Amino acid sequence: SSTASSAAPTRPPPVECLNGGLLLDGVCLCADDWSGDTCSKENFCKAEKLNELNFPPTPVGWFSYSEELCLEGSGAGKPRAATRCSNNHGSLGFQRPQFLQCSLTLSDILQNITTVEDYDMLATSAQILTSNPEELTAENVTTAAEITNMLLLSPNITESARTAAVATVSQLLNARVLDDTEENTATLNLTQTLDELHLKLRSDPNTFESQVVQPNLVVQSAQVSAADTQGVQFTSLKGTSGSFVSDRIQLNTNTSTVVVENGFVADALIHVQFAPEAADRNPEQSRVSLGFVLYQNNRFFRSSLYKARHSTVRVLSASVRGQNHRVVPQRVEMMFRPTLRSGTALYDFACVSWNYTLNDWSTAGCSKGNASDGAMRCICNHTTNFAALVSITDVFGYAEDLGLTSNFGYSISILGLVVTIISLIKDK
The missing domain is CATH 1.25.40 (Serine Threonine Protein Phosphatase 5, Tetratricopeptide repeat)
Structure with missing residues (x-):
């Protein structure tokens, strides 16, 4: 007689994150200057001497400032020059330095x-x-x-x-x-200008996408035909730091639902879906320009209604403008995943919007989704300014009141849709 035997299922080898990367749910979260599945791919320009000035290592897309400083004038103590680390078809290097006139103010x-x-x-x-x-x-x-x-x-x-x-x-x-x-x-005023930046690209029919990523700010623009897309999704992926780098910013111009690919963890995303009747229109008539702006904090959004102490706030906005004013978003879904500090937990969140007339947050406009798997969701269905505000509590169960009521009015944005995601993280 023969003895039946079955091989034990083999487990995949454990993932090893290199160069300071951290493992989270089987995914490597990389430091700003590394990328790839195991954080083994360089994402920075090495230190270099240009025009007799020394520039330190810098992640792709960011600016590096010279170690040499202005010695006199009103600019004394300021770097003499700046250069940007760029990726030119896989070749990483600094651009030509730009110099400061040290006497300028x-x-x-x-x-x-x-x-x-x-x-x-x-x-x-x-x-x-x-x-x-x-x-x-x-x-x-x-x-x-x-x-x-x-x-x-x-x-x-x-x-x-x-x-x-x-x-x-x-x-x-x-x-x-x-x-x-x-x-x-x-x-x-600057936030309103940033929301409108994508409109400047419409004058150039050959420009369909543009992106600028700095440590505390992302500005993303795109042009799409509402008749040819099921939806547009802007995503900020998670890394080991809170800073933004270009390889962690993604734009999907044709997806019917919110999608986060395997091997990635999303920090924040927004999905804009257009009405089915847009598909019946001529692609040129249904062309829209979209702009996304992601802020590291709420430094520019000073609220008198909500005074959170020891809090960090992020803001994500999106704006849509179509050649045909009847081509408007039908549904907007947002997600934000805060980084919970030790000894804290999600307490509550509310979908709110920044009202430029009131100069404060308003609760009108969005419905609150669930908060499963540590992510907060808002679903919106009209073209105005939206947001999601999140409160984190400490282990003792104390959390500041969101401080918002639901009877604030809201103003329709003539630019179309402006969506904002806010996260408040409470320090212990």
């Missing part, structure tokens, strides 16, 4: 912005002068925000100047200044 730039046509010089100078955001005053932030706003609104701005301006905004999000009315107005 932010006020000088603001006064000359309408007469000087060298946008690259103006944008780079403002960027370098704000490269140490912890040193900025409320007046500095106000002036820098006004400069950046004017640059981004200019019809003649170059792509490199636009990128430098976005980098300046990213740095301003790290400024530590007290509440200031003028500064609040300037930075709120």
Whole structure:
């Protein structure tokens, strides 16, 4: 007689995350300067000496500032130059450095912005002068925000100047200044300009997608035909740090449902679905431009209704503008997965929106989805400003009241859809 035997099922070898990567649910979360399934692929430019200036290692897409500083003038102590780490068809390297005129001030730039046509010089100078955001005053932030706003609104701005301006905004999000009315107005105006950036691409029929990713800010633009897509999804993937890097930002221009591929963990995403009747329209008539802006924190959104202490807030906005005003999103779904600190747990969340008329959060507009698997969801069905606000409690069960009522009105956005996801994380 023969003895039947069966081989024990083999388990896949455990995943080993390299270069400081962390394993989460079988997925490697990589540091900012590494990528790939096991964090083995370089995602940074090595330290390099350019034009007799030394630049430290820097992740792809970010700016590196020279170790050499201005020695005199109003810019004393500021880096002499900046360069960006770029990926040119797989070849990683720094771009040509842009230099700061060490005698320039932010006020000088603001006064000359309408007469000087060298946008690259103006944008780079403002960027370098704000490269140490912890040193900025409320007046500095106000002036820098006004400069950046004017640059981004200019019809003649170059792509490199636009990128430098976005980098300046990213740095301003790290400024530590007290509440200031003028500064609040300037930075709120800046958020509206960022929401409209995608409209500038419509003038170029050959430009269908654009992306700028800085440590604290992502600006993503795309053009699609609502007749040819089942939905558009913008996703920010999780890494070991809270910073944003280009290889963790994804855009899917044709998906009917929310999708997160195997091997990835999403931090935040938004899915925009158009009405079925859009498919009956001519593809050109149904063409829409979409813009997504992801903020590291709520630095530019000062709420008088909700005063969370020791909290970190993220904001994700999306805007849609169609050539045919009847082509509008039918459904918008959002998801945010907060990083829970030790000793904390999800307490509650509410779907809210930033109302530019009230200059505060409003609860009108979205329905709250479930909070399974640590992710909060909101589902929205009309074209206005939406958000999701999340409260985290500590192990003692204490959590601050969300501080919002449900009877606030909301204003229809003439730009179409602006969606915002907010997360508040409570410190112990």
